[in-house]
Amino acid sequence: MSNTADLSTRTADLHERVADLLAYARQLGATAAEAVVGSSSGLELNVRLGEIDTVEHTRDHNLAITVYVGQCEGNASTADFSTAAIRDAVANAITIAKYTQPDCCAGLADAALMATAVPDLDLYHPWELDVEYATALALDCEQAARDVSPRIVNSNGANFSANEGLAVYGNSHGFIGGYPSTSYGLSCTVVGQESPEAGMQRDRWWSNVRALGDLAAPVDIGRRAAERTLARLGARGLSTRTAPVLFSAEMATGLVGSLMGAIRGTAQYRKSSFLLDRLGNQLFPSWVQIDERPLLPRGLASAPFDSDGVATYAKSFVQDGVLASYALGNYSACRLGLQTTANAGGVRNLHVGMGQLDRAALLRELGSGLFVTKLMGQGVNMMTGDYSRGATGFWVENGQIAYPVEEITIAGNLMTMFANLVAIGNDCDFDGSTRTGSWLIEQMTIAGGEA
Known part of the structure; x- marks a missing residue:
């Protein structure tokens, strides 16, 4: 990883390259231009059954430029940072723009919206790459999982990753900004079996952070992976039925993702969303709040400006259950007026506003129903909101987990599921850029293989 002096030199170099190519684009006839240039390096290490499986060092850099000739747009990119290669990329983008059809929304975001400052969001925590240390973390993590029980019979291994990146964006409004960032991850997946005649189950746990010191303890990650795997042993099917469904916090992030996909500007102007023209409509019960926090220190998705150079800011997407905002970039906003x-x-x-119920209280609120801990497949129709996913988890009776279940499908419609949200728990205990507790849905169809 880079030291401070090296980072300052690289940052200044990338700023200079962006400024030069923007000026060159002007010389070649562009009425406006924007570019992003970035570099990254990292380490990816896997261990399995107590031995190193793979070690990979990565290093990459890339430059992309977009030019506008009037309302015609051209794009080009290069991984060669030589002056000649960059100038060729600019010239190619200009040529492409001259052969494209005019687009009334092609162009830069308003200059008044550009980020005037790049605040320090505490995203950069470099670490000198040390394969021996990384190996020790991964080995400790996997061994802790294997030590939990003799029923842990195999391992898919533990993975450690470390990445450092630097990105600089600039445009012909005169804005040039960039910032470095780091990320670290540790995960473990193990396999369990009750007896040689029984079926096997696997599960995993992980930690992803900006600073190495914030990683969860390797032994805790390993134990959690093993405990989740052991809880799955003896899974059985279910008969087809309707019942309330509790999505674990990790699985509830997928429901949030479906919401955000439906309110993206692209989905709205292409009319490919089940939430088309729903701005200002009640989607959830009035107690539901969903907001964005782009300036969160050490946030896994924090950024001081978006990919148009526009300053980011905190906002509500769902306020008191009402859809308060779409998620728009400059182009999609223009298309939507x-x-x-x-x-x-x-x-x-x-960030999804969390209620007062912990996991145990949510299960009591569920009563008798399905607790979903894993989803499979991509069965979400973004045009209609129809939802159908393969699932595994636990059948719950009288507020207590009765037994694990597998090979089932859950189905409903996202509009109905959102409207019939009963509770959101306060049981968020994992790293992620979406923070939410478990979601309890009043009723869904559960299709199983049992008669």
Whole structure:
């Protein structure tokens, strides 16, 4: 990883390259231009059954430029940072723009919306890459999982990753900004079996953070992976029925993801969303709040500006259960006749307001129903909101877990599921850019293989 002096030199170099290519684009006839240049390096290490499986060092850099000739757009990229290669990329983008059809929404975001400062969001915590230390973390993690029980019979291994990146964006409004970031991850997956005649189960746990010192303890990650695997042993099917469904906090992030996919500007202007033109409508019960926190210190998705250079800011997407905002970049906002919400490139650090119920209280509220801990497949129709996913988890009776279940499918419609949300727990205990507790849905169809 880079030291401070090296980082300052690289940052200054990337700023200079962006400024030069923007100036060159002007010389070649561009009426406006924008570019992003980035570099990254990292370490990926896997261990399995107490031995190193793979070690990979990564290093990458790339430059992408977009030019506008009037309302015609051209794009080009290069991994060669030589002056000649960069100038060729600019010239290629200009040529492409001259052969494209005009687009009334092609162009830069309003200059007044550009980030005027790049605050320090505490995203950069470099660590000198040390394979021996990383190996020890991964080995400790896997061994802790294998030590939990003799019923842990195999391992898919433990994975450690470390990445450092630096990205600089600039455009012909005169804005050039960039910031470094780091990320670290440790995960473990193990296999369990009750007896040689019984079926096997696997599960995992993980930790992803900005600073190495914030990683969860390797032994805790390993034990959690093993405990989740052991809880799955003896899984059985269910007969087809309707029942309340509790999505674990990790699985509830997928429901939030479906919501955000439906309110993205692209889905709205292409009319490919089950939430088309629903701005201002009640989607959830009045106690539901979902907001974005892009300036969260050490946030896994924090950023001071979006990919249009627009300053990011905290906002509500769902307020008192009402859809309060779409997620728009400059282009999609133009197509919809609205203003950008600084979400070009995606949303950053979603936070779902959590209630008072912990996991045990949620299970009591569920009563008799399905507790979903894993989902499979991509069965979400973004046009209609129809939802059908393979699932595993636990059948709950009288507020207590009765037995694990597998090979089932849960089905419903997202509009109905959102409206019939009964509770959101306070049991968020994992790292992620979406923070939510478990979601309890009043009723869904559960299709099983049993008669």
